[in-house]
Amino acid sequence: DTAVSQTPKYLVTQMGNDKSIKCEQNLGHDTMYWYKQDSKKFLKIMFSYNNKELIINETVPNRFSPKSPDKAHLNLHINSLELGDSAVYFCASSPGASGGYEQYFGPGTRLTVT
Amino acid sequence: KNEVEQSPQNLTAQEGEFITINCSYSVGISALHWLQQHPGGGIVSLFMLSSGKKKHGRLIATINIQEKHSSLHITASHPRDSAVYICAARRGGSEKLVFGKGTKLTVNP
Numbered sequence: 001d002t003a004v005s006q007t008p009k010y011l012v013t014q015m016g017n018d019k020s021i022k023c024e025q026n027l028g029h030d031t032m033y034w035y036k037q038d039s040k041k042f043l044k045i046m047f048s049y050n051n052k053e054l055i056i057n058e059t060v061p062n063r064f065s066p067k068s069p070d071k072a073h074l075n076l077h078i079n080s081l082e083l084g085d086s087a088v089y090f091c092a093s094s095p096g097a098s099g100g101y102e103q104y105f106g107p108g109t110r111l112t113v114t
Numbered sequence: 115k116n117e118v119e120q121s122p123q124n125l126t127a128q129e130g131e132f133i134t135i136n137c138s139y140s141v142g143i144s145a146l147h148w149l150q151q152h153p154g155g156g157i158v159s160l161f162m163l164s165s166g167k168k169k170h171g172r173l174i175a176t177i178n179i180q181e182k183h184s185s186l187h188i189t190a191s192h193p194r195d196s197a198v199y200i201c202a203a204r205r206g207g208s209e210k211l212v213f214g215k216g217t218k219l220t221v222n223p
Contacts, residue, residue, distance in 0.1 A: 043213040105157040
């Protein structure tokens with residue numbers, strides 16, 4: 001009964017491929033996020049959805065496309081993968097988008113592009 | 115310069131020592147988060163605070179809004195506290211968290 005789950009945990013793929021990472025939360029939260037952690041362990045926000053609506057879209061290549069079929073799921077699709085996309089991607093959720101809410105993180109997906 | 119700066123970058127302590135990790139930020143914030151990233155990679159939220167002080171077990175977080183500074187203290191440190199501690203500021207009027215680069219803490223027995 002993991003609160004925020006991601007699949008897969010590890011993903012190794014070649015340059016040019018298209019891949020998806022899935023995220024699900026069973027906390028009943030309204031807001032979900034995707035973060036990227038680079039090789040220097042620095043976390044950066046990529047996207048945020050509130051009730052299936054995109055509310056944060058940082059400057060990321062348009063090869064990255066989030067999709068939220070419902071408020072419990074936020075998937076990340078990446079087209080034409082590049083070496084620089086290798087990182088750990090974390091999904092997170094919070095009860096709401098406004099005010100101060102704690103965020104609950106998934107276990108991360110380590111993407112390696114060869 | 116990053117909007118959120120942490121110090122020190124690395125910290126090694128002996129079991130039982132009192133630990134302090136500092137976080138300074140340059141933006142107006144609505145809240146400040148302290149996160150712990152375990153050696154296995156998982157991230158856990160420790161505190162979220164917008165004023166004053168919070169305590170949970172051996173962990174204490176404080177924030178001084180006027181000075182734009184927050185500290186995370188660990189009393190009676192233990193090897194299981196070894197992790198990376200990350201400070202993140204939520205910009206006022208935004209839902210975006212801006213992260214510090216983390217402090218790697220190693221507590222030796």
